[in-house]
Amino acid sequence: MSHETIKLQSSNDPYKLLHILPNPDGSITRNEKFCPTKPATPDPAANDNNDPVLTKDVFINQSKNIWLRIFLPRQPLDHDSSSSDKLPLIVYFHGGGFIVHSPDMTVYHNFCSGMAVHLQAVVVSVNYRHAPEHRLPAAYDDAIEALHCIKTTKEDWLTKYVDFSNCFLMGSSAGGNLVYNVALRVAAAEVDDHDHKHNNLLPLKIRGLILHQPAFGGVNRTGSEIRLLHDRILPACVSDLGWELSLPPGADRDHEYCNPMVEGRGSKVLDQIKSLGWKVMVTGCDGDPLIDLQIKLVKVMNQKGVQVVGHFDAGGFHAIEFGIPSKAEALFALLKNFVFSS
Template identity: 70%
Template structure:
């Protein structure tokens, strides 16, 4: 029997509900452990934050659906005339967990501002299963339209070069950045003056019916076991297709012939895909990068040996190396 067959026939004994610290409710919602990650308050410009190099504040984009964002800016960017690149960031959590104010994402965005000298808008999108896909994609696009039309938000007007925008996400956020990118490419005329230059997919979260080699090899991965990703897709895909891992939201290869991919090429957008071979999703990430390259999109793939899913959120040395990659990518576009 092959190694792949052995792995495929070895079910995990892990309980994904316990792993994710969630409880399913009869009404289709879930109860989450709100302390899954510690939360960090925003750091607005006041005397108590004089020593902090990055300022942040929370703003409502749409109060009716509780869509909000945390904006991060450098305390000193060398003068008001010095406009900075904009990174619109979508956090991870398998579409069902986490928030933009959790410390791992707050710290990542703060450090990104310092290392890249950029402005970051981290979007607090709606979570599944209460709001199944495409709700997160809808929120991602609403955030972009809010950014481009909001003339009252002083930090955006003061700091942002609207012609130099990037969509970035971690894990499920990488999936959101990709799908929001497809929508934005098809609706580019309505985003002016916001001009997207590229997509940055950090350990993006994709799936499919047929298990890949990395998924079989790492079926019982301690960070992202297959039973956990399966549950996340069950909760996030639209009702009626929630058992279809080849739905376009989950498996981007099903729309690999899309004219929107040609549009991304014609717009001159670049794409960066960051991953590592200790992540069960690595094969899917590499496959997406190859598809985009075949479509003529300029792709920068960076895939490390070892590691684990989302490692840059936990390992400062890995994060610093990633920031160096991002800086080169952003300033080459």
């Protein structure tokens, strides 16, 4: 969820909390006014000279409405880029429970702009299809399509300024879930495709995963979910509705897309993530109902020998970085250290 959620008032109706309406055909109507957007600013000459980031929207698949918003720090435009000073690539996936939000939402636009500046990295924020019109794994499929498009792109902002051998996948909330599940797919394909001709993403080389307050769940509530059952930002009724609308029909919250702790789930692929040398960072706070499963995931990865680090703050709330600039800056400092560490 985004900082817009902070404005929500107490209610037992998750549809009202999310500003959506159910339709008889199983689709939902979204209140676009609740999620203000910001246009891209791709022209350096027309852009405010004080704006340190330029942005551009690029369509991947118009029939599926898959598109990217590229965030390019202005600084590389001031001098010719060589192979030695190209920038890391952060491929970012927004939250919203798989049912709402997009990269052009003001909160995500500002967050990705800040990340591009603080890290001096190119950020590519991906728009993917929404449930319930397109239930999981549609969003995962779209993410894979986006990665394959990025690896073969002719877009000059990427070919000129990006170090494709230094790529990180990052997601917030539902986007963190997406990154985890997509990573399992990519890792399996990378290891199985020994001749490197079909499934791998070369020249795009993933170095690590950043799961920011990733959204996972299960049929049995965790201690943090019970403690924060009626949380002001992410009450259980909202999480439950998100999974109800996004999981395959008839699935419960112990489905493998939702619960990474399902017995045997991902065990082999975590071994493959280890063998690929990917590093993982999981971030969260104990004011988030989802923290218990986030901590447990870190423990499981540690047990499998994955290079994983968890950063969990006291207090806070879900999506805190979208509403409090100092928290965003603290997160960016963690990300910078993670991305640029050897």
